[in-house]
Structures are given as C-alpha cells and as structure tokens.
Amino acid sequence: KVNPGRPDYDLDNLPEFTQQEYWDVINQLESATTDKERKLVTEKYGIVRLPLLAAFRTFAWPNFFFSDPFHLLYENNMANFWDLWTSITGPDEIPHLSAARSALFGQHVTRAMATIPSSFTGPVRDPHLKRNTQYKMFEWKALCHWLTIPILIELEMPLAVIYNFARFVRIVKFAMEITGRTEDDLAMIRKEIVKFLHEFQEIYVGDDSTKASRMRLSMFHLLYIPDHIRWNGSYRIGSQGTLERHIGVLERKVRSRKEPFVNLANKIYEEQLVKNLLFYYPSLCMSPEPAK
Numbered sequence: 001k002v003n004p005g006r007p008d009y010d011l012d013n014l015p016e017f018t019q020q021e022y023w024d025v026i027n028q029l030e031s032a033t034t035d036k037e038r039k040l041v042t043e044k045y046g047i048v049r050l051p052l053l054a055a056f057r058t059f060a061w062p063n064f065f066f067s068d069p070f071h072l073l074y075e076n077n078m079a080n081f082w083d084l085w086t087s088i089t090g091p092d093e094i095p096h097l098s099a100a101r102s103a104l105f106g107q108h109v110t111r112a113m114a115t116i117p118s119s120f121t122g123p124v125r126d127p128h129l130k131r132n133t134q135y136k137m138f139e140w141k142a143l144c145h146w147l148t149i150p151i152l153i154e155l156e157m158p159l160a161v162i163y164n165f166a167r168f169v170r171i172v173k174f175a176m177e178i179t180g181r182t183e184d185d186l187a188m189i190r191k192e193i194v195k196f197l198h199e200f201q202e203i204y205v206g207d208d209s210t211k212a213s214r215m216r217l218s219m220f221h222l223l224y225i226p227d228h229i230r231w232n233g234s235y236r237i238g239s240q241g242t243l244e245r246h247i248g249v250l251e252r253k254v255r256s257r258k259e260p261f262v263n264l265a266n267k268i269y270e271e272q273l274v275k276n277l278l279f280y281y282p283s284l285c286m287s288p289e290p291a292k
Contacts, residue, residue, distance in 0.1 A: 002205065002212045011194045011223065022061040026050050063231040066238030067224065073172050074140035076218040081165060082127055082143075084204060084214060095161045095203060102128045108151045109143070116146065137241065144169060164203055167196040175225050175235035186226040193222045 009015075025045045032038040042048050053059055089096040097105060106128030113124055124142045127135060149169065152162050174189050200219065205211045229235055256263035278285050 002207070002209045004209070011197060014223070017062070019061045022047070063227070066232060067221065067228045067235070068238055068240045069172075069176060069235050070137055070239040070241045070244075072218055072221055073175070074137050074144060076216070077168070077222075078140040078144045079131075079135070080216055080218065081148075081168070082131065086128070086131075088214065089204070094158045097155070097157075101155050105151055105155060108154065109147055112147055112151075116142070144172060160199075160203060164196065164199045167192060167199065171196060171222060171225070175229070178234045178236060181229055186230060190223070190226045193225065196222070 025041060025047050028041045029038055029047065029049060032041060053064065056064075058064070085095055085097045086102045091098065106126030109124055110126050116124075121138050121142050122136075124139045124147070125133075125135065127139075127143065149162065149166055152165065171189060171193055174185075174192075197215075197219065201215060204214045225235055228238065232238065250264060250267065253267045254260050254263050
C-alpha cells in the first residue's frame with residue numbers, strides 16, 4: 001500500500017465533490033471567525049475563498065472552471081516525463097536515461113529540426129542542455145507530438161516505457177483535436193487514461209511508497225479531460241496560451257510608467273472601440289494596398 005492510512009480509490013468510480021458540497025465549504029469559510037479556522041477549511045478542501053466569478057449567473061461548480069492544456073499537458077506532464085527519465089529515476093530503474101543517453105536524445109532533437117517546417121513551430125532546443133532555461137510550451141509540445149517516441153525507440157528505451165508514453169500522447173492528441181465527440185468516444189478515452197495511470201504507477205512507483213510523489217496531481221487530472229470535453233467541447237479551448245499572448249501584446253503597448261494600469265485600460269478601451277466601429281461600419285476598414 002503506497003499511502004498507509006489513506007483510503008483506496010477506484011479510478012473508474014471516483015467520489016465527486018458536488019456543487020452543494022462546494023457551497024457548504026464556502027459557507028464554512030464565510031462563517032469562520034479566525035484565520036486558524038479558515039486555514040483548516042482551506043487545507044481540508046483546497047478552497048480559499050468565494051471567487052469573483054461567482055457573480056456570474058451561469059456560475060457552477062466545477063464546470064465553470066476551464067482546465068488549461070497549455071500547462072497541464074505540456075509544461076507539467078510532458079516536463080514531468082523528461083525529469084523522471086533524466087533526473088528523478090535512478091540508474092537501476094528501467095525508465096532512466098543516463099547523462100550520455102540524455103545528451104544523445106538532445107542531439108537527435110536538434111538534428112530533427114531540419115525535418116520540421118518552420119511554419120509548424122519555432123526552434124526546439126536541446127532539452128538536455130536547455131531544460132532549466134525556461135523551456136517553452138511549444139518545445140514541450142513538439143517533443144510530445146513529434147519527436148520523443150522515435151527518439152526513445154532509437155535509444156532502445158524499454159518498450160513498456162515507450163508504450164506508456166505513447167498512450168499519454170494518444171490521450172493528448174484526443175484532447176486537443178477540434179472535433180465532435182460522442183459519449184462512446186469519451187468513455188473510450190477515459191478507459192485509456194485509467195490504463196495509462198495504472199501502467200505509469202507500475203513503471204515509476206511500483207510498491208515503493210517513497211516514490212509516490214512521482215504520481216503528480218497533474219497526472220491524475222487527466223481523468224477529468226472527458227468531463228471538460230463534455231462540458232465545453234475541445235479541450236484546446238481552455239488553453240491559457242491565447243490569453244498569455246494577448247497579455248504580452250498589451251504589455252508592449254504600455255508607455256506610462258507613472259500610471260501603467262490607467263494607460264493599459266485606455267489602450268484596451270480604444271481597441272474595443274475600434275472593433276465595435278468596424279463591426280457596425282465595415283467600410284471604415286482600410287484594405288491593404290495591392291502588392292506591386
């Protein structure tokens with residue numbers, strides 16, 4: 001038993017934290033009279049306070065909160081695989097990549113860039129050398145979808161490890177596709193996720209309770225991908241990538257150091273005003289001059 005004193009859970013029949021239970025916790029937080037009481041409630045349920053989003057009439061727990069594939073699938077789980085192979089596991093464990101094989105993996109990544117059209121992605125750096133230098137989401141994404149499986153085969157990684165990772169890639173691909181899904185599709189991918197988690201535990205944890213931390217919460221969160229697809233459509237639409245890019249665009253427009261937030265608010269207002277005008281009066285849009 002990996003977690004002595006903790007209950008065992010059936011991944012096919014997990015207990016649900018209902019909306020009524022959520023509001024009960026909010027009431028406990030609201031009625032707490034001391035910081036200590038609030039802290040105990042927060043530690044037990046992981047809820048800190050009533051969110052501002054609760055002001056929306058459509059607010060509902062938990063489907064109001066989008067899961068973010070940007071971080072969950074790539075910057076968390078894909079990065080976790082790399083760390084497991086290269087630094088967390090020991091030399092005597094089958095998923096381990098030695099420093100030499102890790103370096104060879106990175107060299108294969110660098111060479112593979114010549115085979116990937118530049119329109120697909122930016123340059124994917126050597127993860128062996130650049131893992132700790134803000135390795136970017138699109139780099140983890142490229143490793144996940146295109147590069148890792150063939151390189152692991154080339155490095156003769158044990159097939160059990162490759163099969164398990166390939167199952168993860170299949171789950172990610174299913175989640176990120178923009179297409180309609182039936183209940184049968186969602187049931188199928190959930191079975192795939194459960195199978196992946198059981199295999200993952202067998203490979204990376206086994207019966208050693210000291211390795212339980214390798215089963216990160218982000219791995220278990222995969223179980224809820226079918227629910228998010230059922231509620232919102234493609235899992236891709238919850239990505240923070242679009243938002244973070246827009247924040248970066250807005251940040252570059254700020255010119256006032258004295259009152260940056262006022263400056264930013266004015267810029268956002270002006271942008272929206274122009275969009276609204278173009279919506280009502282499309283003729284205001286100036287077409288680019290034809291190339292000579």
